[in-house]
Amino acid sequence: MLQELILLCLAAFAAGFIDAIVGGGGLLQTPATLLILPHYPVASIFGTVKIPSLFGTSVAAFKYAKQVKFNYKVLIACVIAAFCASLLGAYSVSMINNAVIKPVILIVLILVAIYTYFNKQFGIHQHKEHSVKKQVLLAAFFGLIIGFYDGLIGPGTGSFLILVFIAVLGFDFIHASAHAKVVNIATNLAAIIYFSSTGHILYQYAIPMAIFNIIGSYFGAKLALLKGNKFVRIFFLIVIFGTILRFAWDVLVNKI
Structure with a gap:
């Protein structure tokens, strides 16, 4: 058990670090936990990794909040929609076939990577001609979609949120990352809330992982704020590429 715990904590640290900068920490943490704890049900793994993700993301959000100004109307709309949709997604885990969803996500990610690479202005603040009402509605709409995805599948949620805040709402990378953390x-x-109510959280692993995820998140957020948008853009591309490889493996090799 000690060896398993050490490996899980290392994965949680790396996931927290990545997640604080551009999201996508779950792409490392979730499969690593599945590999290290193969004898537990998948639902228990999904529930367990949510604990370190929550604490690490909270630390990163607090770190950003001290230096980034939030758009609270947009943020609140997105948070409420995403919370409700995530509950529904977690409930739907056993009812929806991931094999249908993942190929679609893979195609979207490839398009995102191509667009981000060739559009050098992507991630630099761009004014969008949206009224406040439209901004709030767009935030709520995408909050529903991504929130449901996070409850259902999970990995890559932070990156998808950042993408929406940049491409749809015109935020720069730093502000997009800050808002994405809160959502x-x-x-x-x-x-x-759902997984704990069904007994699917392994607290003996979740708590130590949370501590290391917090440490990783602290240093990740600090580095992002120090280096600025250019650094975060490069990191975003790296994580998106890793996400593509992960989903391609699931779709083409594992056929999950």
Whole structure:
């Protein structure tokens, strides 16, 4: 058990670090936990990794909040929608076939990577001609979609949130990351409420992982704020590429 715990904590640290910068920490943490604890049900793994994700994301959000100004109307709309949708997604885990969803996500990710690479202005603040009402409605709409995805599948949620805040609402990478962290707190919390109510959280692993995820998140957020948008853009591309490889493996090799 000690060896398993050490490996899980290392994975949680790395996931927290990545997640604080551009999201996508679950792409490392979830499969690593599945590999290290193969004798537990998948639902228990999903529930367990939500605990370190919640705490790590909370630390990153607090770190960003001290230096980034939030758009609270947009944020609140997205948080409420994402929270409710994440609960529904967690409930739907056993009813929807991931094999149908993942190929679609894979195609979207490839398009995102191509667009981000060739559009050098992507992630630099761009004014969008949206009224406040339209901004709030768009935030709520995408909060529903991504929140449901997080409850259902999970990995990559932070990156999808950042993408929406940049491409749809015109935020820069730093502000998008900050807002995404707060929304991700809501989706993680919703999933934890469901999984804990069904007894699918392994607290003996979740608590130590949470501590290391917090440490990783602290340093990740600090580095992102220090280096700025250019650094975060490069990191975003790296994580998106890793996400593509992960989903391609699931779709083409594992056929999950």
